[in-house]
Each structure stands twice: as C-alpha cells, then as structure tokens.
Amino acid sequence: MASTIETATPLSQRTPQVSVDDLLAGLEPSFRFAEVSFDSYIPDQAHPSQAEAVEALRGFTQTIGAKPAGSLLGRLFGGKSKPAGAAGIYLDGGFGVGKTHLLASLYHAAGERGVPGDRRAFGTFVEYTNLVGALSFRRTVEVLSSYQLVCIDEFELDDAGDTTLMSRLLRELADAGVKLAATSNTLPGALGDGRFAADDFKREIQVLADQFRVVRVDGEDYRHRGLAEAPPPLADSAVEEFAAEHFSDQQVVVDDFTALCEHLSTVHPSRYRQLLTDVDVLVLKDVETITAQALALRFVVLADRLYDQDVKVVASGVPFDQLFTAEMMSGGYMKKYHRAVSRLTALVRSGQMGEQAL
Known part of the structure; x- marks a missing residue:
C-alpha cells in the first residue's frame, strides 16, 4: 500500500x-548561517584568496564600533585610495565560494566584541529596499544610522531606481559612522552592467564603489x-x-x-x-x-x-x-x-x- x-x-x-517590526527583527542571519564563524570556514588551499579574505574580515571586525575618522563625503571625491578604516568591505567572487558564510561570520564576530550599544543588521539587498518602501527613505536612514554594522548579502542592482536609492542610503549611513559589508558576484563598479542603462548612472555607481574596500574571493563552487x-x-x-x-x-x-x-x-x-x-x-x-x-x-x-x-x-x-x-x-x-x-x-x-x- x-x-x-x-x-x-x-x-x-x-x-x-510582514510588519515593519518583523522586517527589522528579521535583519539577522538565517537558520543556515545562525552559528557560523571564521573558524568554521574552511579555505580551499588551492585558492589563497579565501584565507586572505578571512584575515581581511577579521581585521575589519576590529574597526566596528570605532568612531569614524571624518566624513566619508570628503573621501569620496578625493581619489580612489582606501584608508585603513574604510567604511565598507565588499566580498566579490563567484557563487559557491562561501561569501555568505563569511559575511555572517563577520556579523557574529562583531557581536562577540561586546562593544557598548551593539546593533547590527544582516539582510539581503531586496530586504533593505523593501525596508525603505515600508519606512520611507529618511526613516530608514534614521533607524539604520544607530547601527554599528549593516551587512548586505547578494548585492545586485537590477534597475536604475535601486542604484540611486542604495547609493544615497549607503552614503548617508557611512557618513553616520556605520560600517558596511556586502557580498556580490559583481565588482561594485560593474553593478548594473547588461541590465539597464548603467552609463546614465555612473556617478551613483561610482559612489557605491568608492565606499567599499573590495576583497576578492576566488574558488570553485564548494556545494x-x-x-x-x-x-x-x-x-x-x-x-x-x-x-x-x-x-x-x-x-x-x-x-x-x-x-x-x-x-x-x-x-x-x-x-x-x-x-x-x-x-x-x-x-x-x-x-x-x-x-x-x-x-x-x-x-x-x-x-x-x-x-x-x-x-x-x-x-x-x-x-x-x-x-x-x-x-x-x-x-x-x-x-x-x-x-x-x-x-x-x-x-x-x-x-x-x-x-x-x-
């Protein structure tokens, strides 16, 4: 039978x-990544950039909660060099190299530092854009400006409106001293390529690119x-x-x-x-x-x-x-x-x- x-x-x-409170409460790593750490990430020895990414993120963790060294706006248009305390770190690499694992590990490691007033957010790109839709842009900036770290997974710009929106949001958060971390399969300067008229939004895309120190993560799809x-x-x-x-x-x-x-x-x-x-x-x-x-x-x-x-x-x-x-x-x-x-x-x-x- x-x-x-x-x-x-x-x-x-x-x-x-989903209420606004639900959206904010949900800005944390999902079940799969709830207990990951830098130690549980096993770098592929054939691709040294994976171990280098772990060390870069460990170092970035130590900057979270520190007072910002001046306004980001003064740095955005003053050249492409990145100071040691850059506002953001950006993991660029193909799918299946463990970028989300590393991003969630950063989120957890930041919490383990015990910095007073610790507030962190971890969400996908679409969750942040929806948060803006639910709260309004200004209110979203006010809320997230009180956070010490904002992690954005699967950063992909699919239309010009999202480009302008995220450019403004991240610029204002960085100026408020919020540390930013993101993952994507595309370098920040190339976001939007092949999807919309990226040439018309070069300034916004460049503002996004200038806020991050790019860390390359090479490798095969571990899955x-x-x-x-x-x-x-x-x-x-x-x-x-x-x-x-x-x-x-x-x-x-x-x-x-x-x-x-x-x-x-x-x-x-x-x-x-x-x-x-x-x-x-x-x-x-x-x-x-x-x-x-x-x-x-x-x-x-x-x-x-x-x-x-x-x-x-x-x-x-x-x-x-x-x-x-x-x-x-x-x-x-x-x-x-x-x-x-x-x-x-x-x-x-x-x-x-x-x-x-x-």
Missing part, C-alpha cells in the same frame, strides 16, 4: 503579512566540489510517496510548480522568507523551464530563501539545471541564475539522496 503523509498548506496558498551529478527528477506520481517514506516526521509542503510560479507574482520577494515558515521539505511537482525573466528573478529569490532555511527539495519534471533558458544562463543576470541552480541542486541532493546541503 502506498505511503501517505499529512502535508502543510502549500506555498501557493500562503499570503504572509558541488567532488560530488556526483544531481539525482534525476522523480516521476510526478512518485514524489509524494517518496516524501511520505522519507520525511514522515517533518513538515512537508506539496506544490504544483505552475501554481507556485503564478502565486510568486502576487507576493513581494521580501516576504518569501515568511512564505517558508515551518517548512522542512518542499515537494515540487512538474517543474518546467521558466521563460519569463520577471518570474525567473522571483524564483531566484525563492531559491535563496529555500537555501537559507535549509529546506530539502523533492521534485519531478525537468532537472534544475534546465530551470532557466540558455539565454538567461548567459545573459545579464547569469550569475544570479547560476547561483540559484547551484543552491537548488544542493537542496535536491539533500532531499532525494540524503546528503547534507552544504
């Missing part, structure tokens, strides 16, 4: 409401280094039985892929973390290649939140290396799509092969 399992409300039927190929998708008729057999003691959610995609267009990406509340396993039925860019970008955010929360994935349909079109995988957003495929593949290995999703 086929196994059955009681499943939770599908994601496609959830409409999470799949030395591992076998991802397991093939299951048959559509078998996914729920598989979940019942392997995850009877966990919270399982079953979603039709098409229904979920339609629902994602109605939920702001900043709420995707709450969309996954109390979900241990996501069963996705009949996965198809996404052909619409707007939906693809939303699914990237969902993939990031699934990975953050360490949600195991069991799926039928096309394999995740075919989730996005060939044009998307080689276009202006290619680094986002490659990161999503890497993370989803790790979660499928965890769900269908029992491997720990690194």
Whole structure:
C-alpha cells in the first residue's frame, strides 16, 4: 500500500503579512548561517584568496564600533585610495565560494566584541529596499544610522531606481559612522552592467564603489566540489510517496510548480522568507523551464530563501539545471541564475539522496 503523509498548506496558498517590526527583527542571519564563524570556514588551499579574505574580515571586525575618522563625503571625491578604516568591505567572487558564510561570520564576530550599544543588521539587498518602501527613505536612514554594522548579502542592482536609492542610503549611513559589508558576484563598479542603462548612472555607481574596500574571493563552487551529478527528477506520481517514506516526521509542503510560479507574482520577494515558515521539505511537482525573466528573478529569490532555511527539495519534471533558458544562463543576470541552480541542486541532493546541503 502506498505511503501517505499529512502535508502543510502549500506555498501557493500562503499570503504572509510582514510588519515593519518583523522586517527589522528579521535583519539577522538565517537558520543556515545562525552559528557560523571564521573558524568554521574552511579555505580551499588551492585558492589563497579565501584565507586572505578571512584575515581581511577579521581585521575589519576590529574597526566596528570605532568612531569614524571624518566624513566619508570628503573621501569620496578625493581619489580612489582606501584608508585603513574604510567604511565598507565588499566580498566579490563567484557563487559557491562561501561569501555568505563569511559575511555572517563577520556579523557574529562583531557581536562577540561586546562593544557598548551593539546593533547590527544582516539582510539581503531586496530586504533593505523593501525596508525603505515600508519606512520611507529618511526613516530608514534614521533607524539604520544607530547601527554599528549593516551587512548586505547578494548585492545586485537590477534597475536604475535601486542604484540611486542604495547609493544615497549607503552614503548617508557611512557618513553616520556605520560600517558596511556586502557580498556580490559583481565588482561594485560593474553593478548594473547588461541590465539597464548603467552609463546614465555612473556617478551613483561610482559612489557605491568608492565606499567599499573590495576583497576578492576566488574558488570553485564548494556545494558541488567532488560530488556526483544531481539525482534525476522523480516521476510526478512518485514524489509524494517518496516524501511520505522519507520525511514522515517533518513538515512537508506539496506544490504544483505552475501554481507556485503564478502565486510568486502576487507576493513581494521580501516576504518569501515568511512564505517558508515551518517548512522542512518542499515537494515540487512538474517543474518546467521558466521563460519569463520577471518570474525567473522571483524564483531566484525563492531559491535563496529555500537555501537559507535549509529546506530539502523533492521534485519531478525537468532537472534544475534546465530551470532557466540558455539565454538567461548567459545573459545579464547569469550569475544570479547560476547561483540559484547551484543552491537548488544542493537542496535536491539533500532531499532525494540524503546528503547534507552544504
């Protein structure tokens, strides 16, 4: 007799409401990165820049909470040299080299210093832009100016409005003495390339670039280094039985892929973390290649939140290396799509092969 399992409300039927207080309270590392540290990051000896990045971040930690040495505005237009106490540090590297691990380690290490009045924020780029939308720009500056460290993960500028917004926000926070740290797959001076008319916003992009000391993190995708190929998708008729057999003691959610995609267009990406509340396993039925860019970008955010929360994935349909079109995988957003495929593949290995999703 086929196994059955009681499943939770599908994601496609959830409409999470997030208050301003929830947004502020959520500005901390996710479950996956709640206890990481510089010591738990294992640098690849074949890529010395990884060990160098750890040391650079350890040094940067010591500057958090110190009084700023003059206004950043005076430094922005006075040349490209970076003083020892630069306002920000920026981890640039490909997907799967551990940048988020390092950023979360910085967040935790700053808290361990015990500096009086310690206040820190850790969030994704989209969470900060949504915070501005919920609070207003001026109120966001007032709130975050009282923080000693603001960490921005997955820094990607997808449109001109975000470029201007984040340029102003980070400039004002830096002038208030807030230390900034960010990760991205793109050098700050190249943000926006291939996505919008970046040439029209060179000044704003340069202001962003000038606020950070860039630390390169080279390496291979550690999530799949030395591992076998991802397991093939299951048959559509078998996914729920598989979940019942392997995850009877966990919270399982079953979603039709098409229904979920339609629902994602109605939920702001900043709420995707709450969309996954109390979900241990996501069963996705009949996965198809996404052909619409707007939906693809939303699914990237969902993939990031699934990975953050360490949600195991069991799926039928096309394999995740075919989730996005060939044009998307080689276009202006290619680094986002490659990161999503890497993370989803790790979660499928965890769900269908029992491997720990690194």
